[in-house]
Amino acid sequence: MSSSEDTGTLGKAINLLDLIASAPDALRFSDLLKLTGQPKGSLHRQLRHLVVEGLVDISPDGAYQPGIRLLKFASRAWARNTVRKLAEPHMKVLHDITGETVHFGMLRGAEIVYLDKLESRQAVRMHSQVGNASPVYCTGIGKAAISCLAEDRLADLVQQVRFHRYTASTITDAAALRDALGLIRQRGYAEDLEEHQAGICCVAASVVVASQNFIGGISVTAPVFRAGSLERGEWVAPVRRAAGSIAEDMAYGLSPAHQDR
Amino acid sequence: MSSSEDTGTLGKAINLLDLIASAPDALRFSDLLKLTGQPKGSLHRQLRHLVVEGLVDISPDGAYQPGIRLLKFASRAWARNTVRKLAEPHMKVLHDITGETVHFGMLRGAEIVYLDKLESRQAVRMHSQVGNASPVYCTGIGKAAISCLAEDRLADLVQQVRFHRYTASTITDAAALRDALGLIRQRGYAEDLEEHQAGICCVAASVVVASQNFIGGISVTAPVFRAGSLERGEWVAPVRRAAGSIAEDMAYGLSPAHQDR
DNA sequence: AACATGTTTCCAAATAATGGAACTATCAGG
């Protein structure tokens, strides 16, 4: 099918895990049976394997949900991630300038995965955002990131997107998305004006380092009452500067000249 | 071997992932070759599958590390985890009483995985603890948790443990661990007196709900200069109370229908 | 240029996954 390499048994298992992780509600065996269309025997075996390995847990009411063993893996993934470490100081600078929430994320499939977040008040729990995956078409970082893709890859990606109307302003079709991307390319930055969450908007710029196959972005997010067009206008330059610095560090800091550890 | 069920291909892949995630340094292909003892062909294929699935990323210098796709999975696992949600208010109470860092974690294999953390100052990044896995024998929660195990299961677990001396006070053999557990059972709470990190100690109590196969604990952690025997003595009752409340909520709150497994 | 080290590809043999069907458990209603 389409462009995905075959990963055999593992791929099937992870697809199942993804299904369980992506579902809005907890799924029972029979829900999964319908969703996957697999025979009972196969599905049951796959689930048992996932459960034994700790990638899936069975909740007290018999529903399947992502397992807590994943926390350990993710904790290591985050701690090791060089890109994130490298971006951190630039996020701080941007955060100091704007005083608003700063996000850093990267493209993964047709979603943006948030790698880090800096918030003025640390009231909101970190896990509520880091690791979260949001659709490309309704986030500033998402649109900024894919505006840099080559046409063939963009076409592939757009085809994968399943549009969902989160708010009245959400982009809900490919044509509108392409229009938006045109404007973003022209301006050099992206905005999300309450397209994902009502009352929240952001200014974002892409961070793309072709040599490392990295496609992502950085953004400043704020509630609408603190982010009128005036404020957003003031954020554009700092956001772009931060994005540029991160890309530069990535391209430069990790070249042959630099020694690791 | 020993007591683990067979999970075929998936199990092998996840073992490999665990190896990559658990290593203190980034591993290259040949490191993994030595560690796993597998033939090149097989290892390469397994790694490729993990990489394609996003469970493993290849860093710019060619080393393998846990993939950022795991962040998404873990983020969901954390958000969905009913036990954690249920424990949160009791953690808050304990945190208000003591003013010190509160941890909540559960047993997974021979390790304690931290499910949540409340800190007076949110200076330390959350991912630095949540999802972290620490050995049972040198953490308060770990010792409290396993002090409640039945003898046969405890024996199994102790056999899995590979003791490592983190500090001068670390328990480094099974006999000493069993002694410590005896005292913990007698007292009804556990302490970690700089056994994992120099300068850090904690008071912990177990949270065990047999009907839900949950084994874990809650703890108050502080630097030694703020946690003398006087202060620790004052924490014992609140910690035990919090542990008891969580266990109670778990036993009552979640079972309209009694499930067995 | 020759070598050592690290990585990828290939394919017949060995092994594991597949999925249909039969079986068991649980529950609601009469």
Added chain:
DNA sequence: CCTGATAGTTCCATTATTTGGAAACATGTT
């Protein structure tokens, strides 16, 4: 207490996948 419906589990011959040795390929070193 029985009956049928829904949910979950086990079994096993067939089929597809993983396995691992060997050889090719790449890259950096003396």
